Amino acid sequence: MSDNDSQNDPNTPKGRKPTLPPGMGTPAAKKPTLPPGMGTPAAKKPTLPPGMDKPAAKKPSLPPGAPSGDGASGLTRADFASDQDVRWCPGCGDYAILATVQRLMPELGVPRENVVFISGIGCSSRFPYYMNTYGMHSIHGRAPTVATGLKASRPDLDVWMITGDGDSLSIGGNHIIHIMRRNVDLQIIMFNNQIYGLTKGQYSPTSEVGKVTKSTPFGSIDHPFNPIALVLGADAAFAARTMDRDPKHMKDILKRAHDFKGTGFVEVYQNCNIFNDGAFFDFTEKATKSDRAVFFEHGKPLVYAGGTKGLRLDGFNLKSIDLDEGSWGTDDCLVYDETSLELATILARVYWHDELPQPFGVFYREERPTYDAQVNEQVQSVIEARGKGSLADLLAEGDTWVVQ
Amino acid sequence: MRSKTVETLPEATVLFAGDSGDGMQLTGTQFTLATAHAMNDLATLPDFPAEIRAPVGTTYGVSGFQLHFGSVDIRTPGDEVDLLVAMNPAALVVNLDRVKPGGTVLVNSNSFEKKDLNLANLDSNPLEDGSLDKYRVIQVELTRLTRETLKDTDLNQKQIDRSKNMFALGLALWLYSRPIEPAQRWLESKFGRKPEIRDANLELLKKGFHFGETTEQFVTRYEVSPATLPPGRYRAVQGVQALAMGIVAAANKSGLPITYGSYPITPASDLLHALSRYKNHGIMTIQAEDEIAAIGMAIGASFGGALGITGTSGPGVALKSEAMGLAHITELPLVIVNVQRGGPSTGLPTKTEQSDLMQALFGRNGDAPMPVIAASTPGDCFEVAYEACRIAVKYMTPVVLLSDGYLANGSEPWLIPDPDDLRDFDVSFATETNAEVDGQEVFHGYIRDEGTLARPWAKPGTPGLEHRIGGLEKADGTGNVSYDAANHEKMTRLRAEKVERVQQDMKPLEVFGDESADLLIIGWGSTRGAIEAGVTRALNAGHKAAAVHLRWVHPLPPDLGEVLSRFDSFLVPELNNGQLVRILRDRFLLPFEAMNKIQGRPFGPSEIAKKIAEMVG
Numbered sequence A: 001m002s003d004n005d006s007q008n009d010p011n012t013p014k015g016r017k018p019t020l021p022p023g024m025g026t027p028a029a030k031k032p033t034l035p036p037g038m039g040t041p042a043a044k045k046p047t048l049p050p051g052m053d054k055p056a057a058k059k060p061s062l063p064p065g066a067p068s069g070d071g072a073s074g075l076t077r078a079d080f081a082s083d084q085d086v087r088w089c090p091g092c093g094d095y096a097i098l099a100t101v102q103r104l105m106p107e108l109g110v111p112r113e114n115v116v117f118i119s120g121i122g123c124s125s126r127f128p129y130y131m132n133t134y135g136m137h138s139i140h141g142r143a144p145t146v147a148t149g150l151k152a153s154r155p156d157l158d159v160w161m162i163t164g165d166g167d168s169l170s171i172g173g174n175h176i177i178h179i180m181r182r183n184v185d186l187q188i189i190m191f192n193n194q195i196y197g198l199t200k201g202q203y204s205p206t207s208e209v210g211k212v213t214k215s216t217p218f219g220s221i222d223h224p225f226n227p228i229a230l231v232l233g234a235d236a237a238f239a240a241r242t243m244d245r246d247p248k249h250m251k252d253i254l255k256r257a258h259d260f261k262g263t264g265f266v267e268v269y270q271n272c273n274i275f276n277d278g279a280f281f282d283f284t285e286k287a288t289k290s291d292r293a294v295f296f297e298h299g300k301p302l303v304y305a306g307g308t309k310g311l312r313l314d315g316f317n318l319k320s321i322d323l324d325e326g327s328w329g330t331d332d333c334l335v336y337d338e339t340s341l342e343l344a345t346i347l348a349r350v351y352w353h354d355e356l357p358q359p360f361g362v363f364y365r366e367e368r369p370t371y372d373a374q375v376n377e378q379v380q381s382v383i384e385a386r387g388k389g390s391l392a393d394l395l396a397e398g399d400t401w402v403v404q
Numbered sequence B: 001m002r003s004k005t006v007e008t009l010p011e012a013t014v015l016f017a018g019d020s021g022d023g024m025q026l027t028g029t030q031f032t033l034a035t036a037h038a039m040n041d042l043a044t045l046p047d048f049p050a051e052i053r054a055p056v057g058t059t060y061g062v063s064g065f066q067l068h069f070g071s072v073d074i075r076t077p078g079d080e081v082d083l084l085v086a087m088n089p090a091a092l093v094v095n096l097d098r099v100k101p102g103g104t105v106l107v108n109s110n111s112f113e114k115k116d117l118n119l120a121n122l123d124s125n126p127l128e129d130g131s132l133d134k135y136r137v138i139q140v141e142l143t144r145l146t147r148e149t150l151k152d153t154d155l156n157q158k159q160i161d162r163s164k165n166m167f168a169l170g171l172a173l174w175l176y177s178r179p180i181e182p183a184q185r186w187l188e189s190k191f192g193r194k195p196e197i198r199d200a201n202l203e204l205l206k207k208g209f210h211f212g213e214t215t216e217q218f219v220t221r222y223e224v225s226p227a228t229l230p231p232g233r234y235r236a237v238q239g240v241q242a243l244a245m246g247i248v249a250a251a252n253k254s255g256l257p258i259t260y261g262s263y264p265i266t267p268a269s270d271l272l273h274a275l276s277r278y279k280n281h282g283i284m285t286i287q288a289e290d291e292i293a294a295i296g297m298a299i300g301a302s303f304g305g306a307l308g309i310t311g312t313s314g315p316g317v318a319l320k321s322e323a324m325g326l327a328h329i330t331e332l333p334l335v336i337v338n339v340q341r342g343g344p345s346t347g348l349p350t351k352t353e354q355s356d357l358m359q360a361l362f363g364r365n366g367d368a369p370m371p372v373i374a375a376s377t378p379g380d381c382f383e384v385a386y387e388a389c390r391i392a393v394k395y396m397t398p399v400v401l402l403s404d405g406y407l408a409n410g411s412e413p414w415l416i417p418d419p420d421d422l423r424d425f426d427v428s429f430a431t432e433t434n435a436e437v438d439g440q441e442v443f444h445g446y447i448r449d450e451g452t453l454a455r456p457w458a459k460p461g462t463p464g465l466e467h468r469i470g471g472l473e474k475a476d477g478t479g480n481v482s483y484d485a486a487n488h489e490k491m492t493r494l495r496a497e498k499v500e501r502v503q504q505d506m507k508p509l510e511v512f513g514d515e516s517a518d519l520l521i522i523g524w525g526s527t528r529g530a531i532e533a534g535v536t537r538a539l540n541a542g543h544k545a546a547a548v549h550l551r552w553v554h555p556l557p558p559d560l561g562e563v564l565s566r567f568d569s570f571l572v573p574e575l576n577n578g579q580l581v582r583i584l585r586d587r588f589l590l591p592f593e594a595m596n597k598i599q600g601r602p603f604g605p606s607e608i609a610k611k612i613a614e615m616v617g
């Protein structure tokens, strides 16, 4: 057994049963109310802060006769690759995420100069260096703060945040919950490999109990976080999960996160083949994927195993049903509603469950005003009410007197 | 009614003290306003308890407001108090040692009952046991007179008793011949919608004023003539207001939007409060989830082409230090305001101190120098804030601005500046590629300006200038990640050299006092008033001394060495355990003598004058 084989340990607990939060309200009660004088949530148009120049809207011009590319922006995947050598370990799941993002970019139609990637620290956080966009590799756990400050002051930019399980759930835990509640309009891609890679293999806040690592030679005793449940608890407006080994699903989910006005949180199961190889193989590999993973969609019944199995709501619990055997049909399966916080909460708690497949898809989506729009609307409304401030008037405010 | 004699004083110091709930800050502020209207020079020092509402009548709940005013140059809130207004025994005990022998103590005699004395831990009544023999004591039945005045109103007992500070204010205004109108106008606008409270307060104010006229207890009334200040329009300004306006001025003159990220902390929260009102002046404020988030947001804003500012006190700076390093290595403009308070750890949150200098200079991992600028008076906070912003942008560097609790809460008359007189604040963003690689036009983020060594500021949204920055060491020029040994040394030196070049923007040092003296006092920050007033006193007493004050503590002014060479002995007064003195000793190898006070209170001029006398007398 190698140093990092613990995921094969049969004694490893597999997460816990979904529980229902007490006093769960109706979806109607969740509607956000706007502070008085605040614009309507429908006003999604990014507003510029006062004094800020209009961003240069023009696209980079292409040389005449250049191929028009495959994207709406006229750019290709190659236009988004920087000139830096990618330095992740060969075979790392990070490569698939980078490739998917670079492939997605041209389709989004956002001028390249308006795209910014902000990251924290860890293997995943080297990501911005490999994107030929604006970017900042910040400090451990703090990417949400940098991204919030950037997006609040420059709502015209398309901001992406790259983070890992240690970066966002451990050292940056405070920031991740606050960016969720604020609903800053940006995308977060959280690479979850359930290990610390860059520091060479310590257990992470998502590692399973009992994990043997360099820092836990006798097994980890920390109860792991369930990232989707965590962000839902912090009032995430958009929460989704995908995996490195299904680039098509990943691309779809990332696109949906991008289309969403607000914080699009996407957890990506990412294989760290050096320190935690195979952590998600149950869900990602051909032999077991169909039985152990369920890919769910809004408005569709929860079916898996090639349509031979489904998930049925029994009280507040999900039960697996056999659709071939005759007593149950697709009609009995839960039809997913991604706008239901109750369903999201139930589904998010299906986590490393022995009898149920791990869910992948958009757990929750709630349209509500974004922080960046609101903070700028408030500035605008003050300017409208009081006029643009005069420095000379401000300096001479209040009681003054003249000395001759 | 006997007519009173009128005595003219050059200066006076008044201290209002009472329970947190007695409205002493308000009383002090209104007395200040009247004093400003009387055209005196002045300086104030509020003194808050750390608790918001400490138990009534206890010594740790005492709140004070000290005001020094005069027809002469006023540089500090005063060493020794001429008039102490004490609303209860606790306020008396806590502040008595500040009253000068022979000074006046005015007490609310209705609050010296047995229970009041117990609350103040007094075994006997100071009004009776002779402990006030050194002072002139005036007993006024403030509570009874207040109740008497308001007996026909519909106000309840609590509301009535809470208004007694207005009686005291009226009396104090009379005693020093201050105009009563500013306070009347203030009450009218403040309680315009609560006519009963307004009328009650106006009535008490007037009663207090007339009481001075009628009571036999006062035989003398004082007058303080207008000061000779430079001509122009003035207002009273608190350091925190001036700092906020300096930031607004920076936004105005540079055209840069400003993003202020902050987490509430005493005594810096008032800066967040002030700036959050200035949204129509191009200031966006974000109350962050913690200190680290506050600076991270400011850094994000600066990356986007706004000017990021974060404000806090020492404990907050400790939390921000890693992010300050990020701003240093990414070479983004950023201002970190530290309104210092007593430390270490939580320390003395409401008291002033200068003990975060070393933290500002060195409190980061790695070699990460940044310019450090310190305000010297409440009004100076304006200029210093403007200058910190200007330097941050011009040199693409984080700048630390040091203020302190005394400056933030203290106030002084302020000659209102003309925005046109401010130094130019030009900003230029990169718009073009600046290098060529394999025949391709590219943008390199770390090609420097020859004069300032600043790197270009290219904001996202600018086509063709896409680039990445971050906390890993950067290759000189390209800005790519580099682990090269020689490059790291070169970059470390370049960043330090860039900060040194801020010297180019410094004005020549001014020597205060007698330039032919042997002794030079070197100060920084809020001690300026006390040092220069102390030097003036020493000179008047025939002791020769001079002083120089540092606005920039890092880098040190280019002409400091030359100034020092003209003197033989050196004194470095600081409200800490010796910080600047160590920097100076390291730099100049001269016999710098430390003078330290670590009591959460500013120096008084007499302390400085006494020390000068010891050294040269």
Ligand code: SF4
Pocket: A087, A088, A089, A091, A092, A093, A094, A123, A124, A193, A197, A198, A271, A272, A273, A274, A275
């Ligand atoms: S350590 Fe793991 S996560 Fe990091 S680059 Fe290598 S394989 Fe990828």
